Amino acid sequence: MPRPNRVHPDGSFLTTPARGTLMGNRGILHDAEGRIGPARWRHRNWVCCLLSFRGRHRRLLAPGHYTELFFLDEAVALAAGHRPCAECRRADYRRWQAAWARAFGDSPPAPEMDARLHAARAEPGARGLRHETAKAGDLPDGAVFAVAARAWLRLGGRALPYAPEGWGAPEPLPGGTVRALTNAVTRRILQAGYAPRLHPSAGT
Template identity: 55%
Template sequence: MTLQNRVTPWGEIVAAPARGRLMGNRGRLHGPDKRLGKARWRGKAWISCVLDFKERHREVMAKQSYTELFFSDEAVAIAAGHRPCAECRRVAFLRFRAAMARAFPELGPAPRAADMDMLLHAARTSDAPRARVRPFDLPRGAFCEGPGGEALLIWDGSAWRWSFGGYTPFSLDPARERDVLTPAPFLAALNHGCGLDLQPDLSGKVDD
């Protein structure tokens, strides 16, 4: 059975056979049958983790455990609203925290994870319409929505169409505004030097 645990740049959790390059969680969302209920988050600490850490082994969607979610890469993870884990991705977490401190001085020079999570969760659950900007005004690693509803990664002045199989180049009008998928606090972090720890594969090859 293909489990419903792959995450799109819209933050949706879907069933797909593609492998992920990062794992994360939003709490326990599944039942004993390893199927998701109606909830799409439990708690405010949405994180992304490495796949291999200290030789730990987990049964995916085990009873009384959190629901393991999988992302194509870190750009997808942050578009879906997941920050780096403070344990298994310590270096990425510290870089993200420093960028958040620069972007949001009210958090202090070394923000607590819980304080950042409060700010991030408010943006994820806001009912406000998505921001619209010219696509190439977005920072490297951000996503916007294309004219046909595609998820488009912006990277060094180019647009790339995302799918679970990989990225392909996409021609985009630079003057026309598009809906932004990456939540505003993550955009701010990218604009303040966060960068991506696990960069997308832009070879243009798509898996069958």
Template identity: 50%
Template sequence: MTLQNRVLPTGEIIATPERGMMTGNRGILHRDDGTLGVSRWQHPHWVCCQLQFRGRYHGPMPNRGWTALFFLDEAVALAAGHRPCLFCRHTDAMRFKAAWADANGPATAPEIDRILHPARVTRQRQQVRFSAAASGLPDGAFILRAGQAALIWQGQAYVYSPAGYGAAQPIPQGDVTVLTPKPILDVLSAGYRPMLHPSVPA
């Protein structure tokens, strides 16, 4: 059975056979049979983790009290509102916190989560989106381009799919719908660089 555990930049969680580069956690979301329940989070501490840590892989259905979610790469995880895990990605988490401090002021991980949560999702489980000038968006941001999620990177837009990114496209002119939460957008603007899928040119 293909599990419903892949998170898209638009916030949906789908079932797809393609594998992601990263995993993450929002609490226990699945039923005993492995299907996804109604909840999309059980706590505000949404993290993005390595697939393997210290040579261990928990598998797609961990039995220690959480649901493993998967992302194509870190830019997708950030668009969905996740931050780097302090445990398995300590160095990246410190880089993220430093950029957060530059952009939004110093904060602990729980304080970051409290600020992030209303900026990423509504009580009705809808992704929070906003409009901004495409020309001012930082590398690593996600937008809607012609109705499709697209990554902004090095002056180009790359349309997302669960298997990877398409060919480079021009960045739209004027205002666009931004998927990446505003506080994380500020972190990207402050210099944080996410881990990207190899389908995006380095």
């Protein structure tokens, strides 16, 4: 039975049978019966990980262990506030560090990165994410934005609509302002050249 642990680009949780390509961690969000509560995080080091690493196996939503969250791809994970894991995605984490240095001129340790990301992404109260308005044409490739209730990926000067199963056919970028789901810190890193791993439906 599908569980409500698939993450939408706006940070909300979905129940869908569609499989994700990456897994994430924000701490223990479920109870002993595997029910996910209203809190959306318990710590600041939000990472996105490979689904398979060194033959490790996990029982999903096990008592006392972190809640496994799943994403369509890395563009969604970044929009939802995560960064690459430094263990299972070491090469991607190094690319992230390099882009961070180009964007901000420093190379802080992971806890400081996470604190700066958290300040950019989180509303007080552990239940919602902060989103800003922007023009779609000003967003970097790999950023996700929303128009009304629908999320879109900015890629190659076009907009790809989000669905749990994958990205839809590209359409022209909308005019006017949109709601930028990818936070300002991560947008700077994308602008500095970090290319997220995209679902095959994106056509890359």
